[in-house]
Amino acid sequence: MASISEHDTQQDRQGFRPSMLINDTRYRGLTFQFIALMLIILAFAWLGANLMSNLAAAGLDISFGFLDEPAGYDIAFSMIDYTSQSSHLRAAIVGVLNTLLVAFMGCVTATIIGVTAGVLRLSKNWLIARLMSAYVEAFRNVPVLIWILIIGAVVTISGANPRAFLGEEAESNLFLGMFAFTNRGLYAPAVEIGPGALIVLIALIAGIAGAIAWRWYVKHTLFSSGKLLPGWPMWLILLAPPILAYFLFQGAIGLSMPDTMANRFNIQGGTLVGKPLIALWLALSVYTGAFIAENVRAGILSVSKGQTEAAAALGLRPRRVMNLVVLPQALRVIVPPLISQYLNLTKNSSLAIAVGYADITATLGGITLNQTGRAIECILMLMLFYLIISLAISGVMNVYNSTVALKER
Amino acid sequence: MKTTVFLGTVGAAALAAGVAGAATLDDVQERGTLNCGVTTGLVGFAAPNASGEWEGFDVALCRAVAAAVLGDPTAVEFVPTTGKTRFTALASGEIDMLARNTTWTFSRDNDLGFEFNGINYYDGQGFLVPRDLGVTSAMDLDGATVCVQTGTTTELNLADFFRKNNISYEPVPIETNAEAQQQYLAGACDAYTTDASGLAATRATFEAPGDHVILPEIISKEPLGPLVRHGDNEWGDIVRWTLNALIAAEEYGVTSANVEDMASAAGDSPEVNRLLGTEGNLGEMIGLESDWAVNAISAGGNYGEIFAQNIGEDTPIGLARGLNAQWTDGGLLYAPPFR
Numbered sequence: 001m002a003s004i005s006e007h008d009t010q011q012d013r014q015g016f017r018p019s020m021l022i023n024d025t026r027y028r029g030l031t032f033q034f035i036a037l038m039l040i041i042l043a044f045a046w047l048g049a050n051l052m053s054n055l056a057a058a059g060l061d062i063s064f065g066f067l068d069e070p071a072g073y074d075i076a077f078s079m080i081d082y083t084s085q086s087s088h089l090r091a092a093i094v095g096v097l098n099t100l101l102v103a104f105m106g107c108v109t110a111t112i113i114g115v116t117a118g119v120l121r122l123s124k125n126w127l128i129a130r131l132m133s134a135y136v137e138a139f140r141n142v143p144v145l146i147w148i149l150i151i152g153a154v155v156t157i158s159g160a161n162p163r164a165f166l167g168e169e170a171e172s173n174l175f176l177g178m179f180a181f182t183n184r185g186l187y188a189p190a191v192e193i194g195p196g197a198l199i200v201l202i203a204l205i206a207g208i209a210g211a212i213a214w215r216w217y218v219k220h221t222l223f224s225s226g227k228l229l230p231g232w233p234m235w236l237i238l239l240a241p242p243i244l245a246y247f248l249f250q251g252a253i254g255l256s257m258p259d260t261m262a263n264r265f266n267i268q269g270g271t272l273v274g275k276p277l278i279a280l281w282l283a284l285s286v287y288t289g290a291f292i293a294e295n296v297r298a299g300i301l302s303v304s305k306g307q308t309e310a311a312a313a314l315g316l317r318p319r320r321v322m323n324l325v326v327l328p329q330a331l332r333v334i335v336p337p338l339i340s341q342y343l344n345l346t347k348n349s350s351l352a353i354a355v356g357y358a359d360i361t362a363t364l365g366g367i368t369l370n371q372t373g374r375a376i377e378c379i380l381m382l383m384l385f386y387l388i389i390s391l392a393i394s395g396v397m398n399v400y401n402s403t404v405a406l407k408e409r
Numbered sequence: 410m411k412t413t414v415f416l417g418t419v420g421a422a423a424l425a426a427g428v429a430g431a432a433t434l435d436d437v438q439e440r441g442t443l444n445c446g447v448t449t450g451l452v453g454f455a456a457p458n459a460s461g462e463w464e465g466f467d468v469a470l471c472r473a474v475a476a477a478v479l480g481d482p483t484a485v486e487f488v489p490t491t492g493k494t495r496f497t498a499l500a501s502g503e504i505d506m507l508a509r510n511t512t513w514t515f516s517r518d519n520d521l522g523f524e525f526n527g528i529n530y531y532d533g534q535g536f537l538v539p540r541d542l543g544v545t546s547a548m549d550l551d552g553a554t555v556c557v558q559t560g561t562t563t564e565l566n567l568a569d570f571f572r573k574n575n576i577s578y579e580p581v582p583i584e585t586n587a588e589a590q591q592q593y594l595a596g597a598c599d600a601y602t603t604d605a606s607g608l609a610a611t612r613a614t615f616e617a618p619g620d621h622v623i624l625p626e627i628i629s630k631e632p633l634g635p636l637v638r639h640g641d642n643e644w645g646d647i648v649r650w651t652l653n654a655l656i657a658a659e660e661y662g663v664t665s666a667n668v669e670d671m672a673s674a675a676g677d678s679p680e681v682n683r684l685l686g687t688e689g690n691l692g693e694m695i696g697l698e699s700d701w702a703v704n705a706i707s708a709g710g711n712y713g714e715i716f717a718q719n720i721g722e723d724t725p726i727g728l729a730r731g732l733n734a735q736w737t738d739g740g741l742l743y744a745p746p747f748r
Contacts, residue, residue, distance in 0.1 A: 057640070060522055072565045074580045084568035161596045183597050184554060184579075263552035265599045266579065275597070353559070356582045362559075367582070370493050370560035373521035375500075 051376075066372040067092070073367050075358045077274050088368045095363035096385065102280055102359065103346040103389075109285035110345060111338075114292025119322070121297050132293065139290035145351050147287050152279035152355040159183035159275075162267050165260050180258060180267055185274040187267045189255040196249030203245035211238035276357035280349065288345040295337045299330035331404040339397040343390050350386070360385055433505050433637070433644035434478065434696060442484045445471035446504035449489040449585050453610040453719050453726040454510055463487045466719040467508040469709040470529060470635055470652065474506065477651045477701040482708035491584050493560040496521055499638060506648050508635045510604060512562045517636075524642075526649035528634040529712075531732035531741050533627035534566050535605035537612060540620050542599065547626040551576035556589045556598035558582075563603050566629040586611060600624075604631050606720065606728055613725040647695055654702040657684060657744040658711035660735050665710035672703045684747045691747060712742065 021031045055061065067089040074084045078094045079101065121132035139147065162182040164171040174180050180187040211234045218229045246253065258270030303326050311325040312318075352359035353366055361382065369378040437443050447455035447467055455465040463485075472482040488504050499507045500522065510532075511517075513525040536555075538544045547570070557564050559582040571578050581598050583589040590611050593601040601608070605627060612618045635652065637645045658664070661681050663671060668685070675687040682688035686699035693699065709715050716733065720726045734740025 072568060074568045074571075074578075076580050076582070084565075084572060156592070156595045156597050183595065265550075265553040268552065353582070353584065356559075358582070362582065366493060367559055367564065370496065371565065373496060373500075373517075375497060 055376075062376060063374075064377055066368075066374050066377070069372075071368065072371065075363065076356070077277065077358055088364075088372065091368060092360065092364040092381070095358060095360035098357065098363075099346075099349055099352075099359040099361075100389075102277065102284065102349050102352070102357065105281050106284040106288065106345045106349065107342050109281070110288040110292055110341070113285055113289030114341075115296050117289060117293035118296025119300065121293060122300055135286075136290045136293050139286050140294070144283060144287040144348050145354055147283040148279055148351055148354050151283045152275060155185070155275045155278055156183045159185075162187075163265070165267055166264065167260070170260060174258060174260065178255075178257060178270075180260075182267070183275065184266070185272050185276075185278055187258040187270050187272055189257050190269070190271040192254040192256050194254060197253050199249060200242060200245045200253055203241040207238045207241040210241070211235075213237075274357075276352070276355040279355045280352050280357045284345050284348055287348070288341050291341050291344075292338060295334050295341065296330070298337075299332075299334035300326055302333045303329045328404070332401075332406055335397065335401045335404055339394055339401070342393050342397065346389055346393060347386060433641045434647065437478055437505055441479065442486045443471065443475040443478065443506070444486045444488055444504045445474070446488045446490045446495055446498050446507040446509055447471065448509050449491055449587070451510065451586050451607055451610055452614050453724065453728075454607070455487070455508070464719070466530070466715060467510065467635075469715040469719065470508045470655075471506070472708045473655055473705040474635075474648055474651045476704035476708035477654075477697060478647060480698070480704050482704075491560070492558045493584065496523070499523065499636070502638075505644070506635055506637050510607060510633045511636060512604075513632045513634050513636075514562060522639040523636045524639050524645045525634050525636045526645055527652045528632040528741075529652055530606060530633040532604040532606050532631040532633050534563055534602060534629040534631055535608050535627055536624040537593070537601045537608045537621055538599065538624060540622050544600075544622075544624065547624045547628065548574060548576070550578060550600055552578065553599040554579040554581060554597070556581045556583055556592050556601045558586065558589060558603060559584060561603075562629070562631065567602055570628045590614070604633070606633075606726075609728055610720065610726045613727070618725075643696060647697065650695060651702075651705050653744040654684060654705050654747075655712040655715065656735075656742050657747060658702070658706045659713040659742075660737065660744065663706055663711060665707055665714060668703055668706045672700065680747055 021027050068087050070085050071088045071091040072084055073091070075082055075091065075094055077098065079097045080090075080094060082090060082094050117132045117135055120128050121136065123129045123132075159182045160172055160180075162180070162184060165174060165180050165182070172180075174187075178189050214234045214237050218231065218234075222228050256269050258267045260267055262268040307325055307329065308321055311321040316324065349359055350361040350365075353362040356362075364378050365382045369375055372378075445468075447463065447465075450456045451465070453465055455463060455467045458464050468487065471485050471487065475485045476482040488498060490498050490504070490507070490509060495507055495509055495511065496517075498504050506526075508529075510530070512532075513528065517523055518525055536547050536550065538550075544550065550571075555567060555578050557567050557580055564580070564582070567578075567580065581592065583592060586603070586607065589601055589603075592598055594615070601611070603611075605623060608623050612621050612623070615621060635648050637648055657680075658668070661678060661684070663681060663685070671681060672685040672687060675682045679688060683691055684702050686692050686701070686703065690699065692701050695701070698704075710718070713735075716730065717723065720728045722729060730738070730740060732741050734742065736743040
């Protein structure tokens, strides 16, 4: 040790000489990193230059001007106004929204399915535990594309043709006069917004806020005075304002029922939750849910048995043991892999075109790319979109993770 | 130097592939096979038969080009492409030519950087509906769900047609013809739209073709033809004139049966002699052997024979010649002179 420090001080005294970049271990690493970096930059520059020269040779250029031109094609499912005369950019936005919709719905359901299956797989009930094992193994080990196609095919085969519901003497009647499950999807009533809808919405938000406040108050009095107040007023606070507002402002929010008389091919009016969305959403949910179930199981098993036994010894019921002792500790194991499952689900949604769902890959990366021939531009935009979305999900979930992670003080 | 080679290998797959170089002919001859892009399967136009060999109207053109260039109609590597992958495959150099019911349009020719080499089928877009639907005109399709292959001109024509007539529809985008057929038969869509020839070919494969009707409206012009990359005129000429040779052969009565005979010695007709290489040096001008057209015609016969054998009225597809008859018979086929 002494000799090294002596050596170092000697070197320092002599100052820096270029030969130290190779001979001195302190600088050698930096030198090689610099060389490697230069090589990587060169490699990418070469690839870029090659791309440019090939494009030039083919008489093509990089331009995003096509985004302003009319798309020319129709999209079956869009959350914003879109016609075939809208621009390619708008078609891309329709795709982005559709991707986000299915990713959000998928993440929510996958989490519910995954947590339920993960907890139940550890159940002492032999049948339930085995059923959950079968679910996890079946869904985890078959590619998600196959599940998308299977669910799409099941909907197509099991659903009736919409024509069965049409006309004066229909073969089938709407379920409750509202719902029709067909081979093109599920027809349901649509919510219609009238004047005063905003007040109903505000009442709803007020109800939710009030309910949360009541819960907090109950908890506070329990901890401060040991008195347990009843839980039922929460429901009253939650539901009373919006219901009151709904009846005070008649016609603020109405339902428009599916109409079976207007057209000879399809049910009109109402909302159609299309087959592509159903197939993609369910497939992504059950597939990712199987992975999440395993994460949850791993998380629960990571909490030592002593914790459960100690909680039981204190007199907590099994449900409370799970909610108050095990899950909070399990979360810090569950959340990090959960983030990557959310990312996987979002990225897997790009398989949408298999069932004809108009996600960003199908619009921008599919039809637009094909009609304009702007492959490089479209793929670049696609990559950028998925990158941003993935980083955003990852960022939000990391914030959540830091709240459940072990607090080190 | 070594670094360059290494980087070249790495980059080749991603970016360096398919330098739009000038010498496709040399590449094909060196390779000994022609890479020809076709559909993933449309009976009559391009589909593998029971023994796994590709056959059909578009396939015959690939074979004719292979015969003209390599002297061997079987020296073809068929690359199945979807409506979406076909242009990338051609632009990247994965295939040397594309013969896949592809519509010749302005933007494809100019903006996408391809060169169409003529028209081998004059087509138009139609609608196929189940007979029991009772629809007699495309105008009756208001509110219908329509299956359409994505990434095609069909998709754009469909949007235009419904917009122009101010009626509504629900599009169901689909990747391949086989999948569209399955969705249509399962009732997931009320109508299927594509080129009328494709509808006839698809319907021919149904269990009960009589239960389905093709509506009378033809809503677009769809001139289908082979295409190559921009910038290699020599190769483009070879594909163009091979197609013209097949069309001209029908006009002059040269068939697969008599072509050997007629090519063995110069005959009475100077145009036939020039076509078959017994007079003049047309083969040399195009950079091929003098018997290039003889090989092309022997491969599958002249245009009329190819049509009759694959999609004509005696086949299950049963398409009439219609616009695709020779100009002498009131059609649009008109090969420029071989001179």
